[in-house]
Amino acid sequence: MGRWQRACCSFRGSRPCESKPCELPLSKLKSAPFFSVAVLLASIACGAQTPALAAGGGSTIPTLQAPQPGYVVPAHQTLTYTVDWRVFTAGLAVFQLDQQGAMQKVTATGDSVGGVTLLFPVVDRFQSTWDTKTGCSTGFSKQTQEGRRKISSNLTFNAAQGKQTLVERNLVKGTTKEQTASIPACVTDSMSAIFYAATQPLVVGQEIRFPLADSMRTVTVTMKVEAREEIKTPAGVFQTIRVQPTADEGIVKNRGRIWVWYTDDARHIPVQMRASLFWGTITAHLQSYEVK
Known part of the structure; x- marks a missing residue:
């Protein structure tokens, strides 16, 4: 066998x-939250399948803190990950970060590889932009092809009006729908969140809390800074800080746990990500990185 x-x-x-x-x-x-990059990132941020916590409602939404003074956002950075499920590699994820004035553009691709492609092909493309001075996101777009499903969606944040707008197109059925919902004045999104967290102090034993908006929801994400660990990946051996993202409600709390390992230095590069769920564990290992 x-x-x-x-x-x-x-x-x-x-x-x-x-x-x-x-x-x-x-x-x-x-x-599977880590099977494609889209759901991988949403799961890390704990927002994609978490029930809505309306801004100004019964639950208190924290204020998004600006990046810590002295944190240097790389002008250009490329991070490539292999996504492993059990004993084989199921996918490849590439993140491209480019600074454009005060804004940072994050572009990501996620593709299935090997035998998984034969069973359930995945070709996903994502993009988000956030302000490196405030941490606020301006929006998140994605084009996902997963099996026979092909969806294009564009989520924009209007801080002045306090709302988010989602335009989603089903490229197979040829249908379009638009939705709006309220948001706080400053939020992050499902993809920017992992890099926004890197701009904050990562002190073992402490927590980082911030608002995340995605798909007509605003949720509070708590990043628990748990411990220091040495991690070996195809890109090398790194001294890291292990962080566990959690949310007060939702599928992540009920069915599994997620961790991100950031380098234990001023860069806070995410070198490993892992989802341990009721059906198994998937890990994204940093394969290579390039910083300019």
Whole structure:
């Protein structure tokens, strides 16, 4: 029995594997928070599937703190990750960060690789922009092709009007829908959040709390700074600070945990990300990085 079949049967939990043809449960892959970069980032931020906490409502939304003084945002940075599920590599994620005046543009791609592509092909593209002085995001766009599903969406934040607007197009059905919802004056988004967190002091034993807006929701994310660890990735060995993002409600709390490992230096580069869920664990390892 090959490595793919062993992993597949282990995922499914069949015993004995040899007695049955092994079929990968695609419904689980479709909902896997780290399977594609889009859901990977949303899961790290704990916002994609968290119930709404309306700004100004019963729950207190924290104020987004500006990046700490002295934090240097790289003018150009490319981070490439391999995304591993159990015993094989399931995907590849690439993040490109480019500074444009006071704004930083984050572009990401996420693609399935190997046998996973045959079962459930993923070709995802994302973009967000945030203010390096305030931390505030201006919006988040994505074009996702996952299996037969093809969606293009554009989420914009209007701080002056205190609202977010989502325009979503189904490229298969040819339909379009638009939604609006209120937001605080300054929020981050599902993709910028991981890099915004790097601008804050990461002190073991302390927490970082900030508002995240995504898909007509505003949620409070808490980044718990847990410990220092040495992490080995294909890009090298790093001294890191382990951070666990959490939310007060939602699927992440109920079904699993997520961690991000940032370098224990002034750069705070995310070198590893992991989701431990009810069906298994997926880890994104830094394969290479380039800073200019």
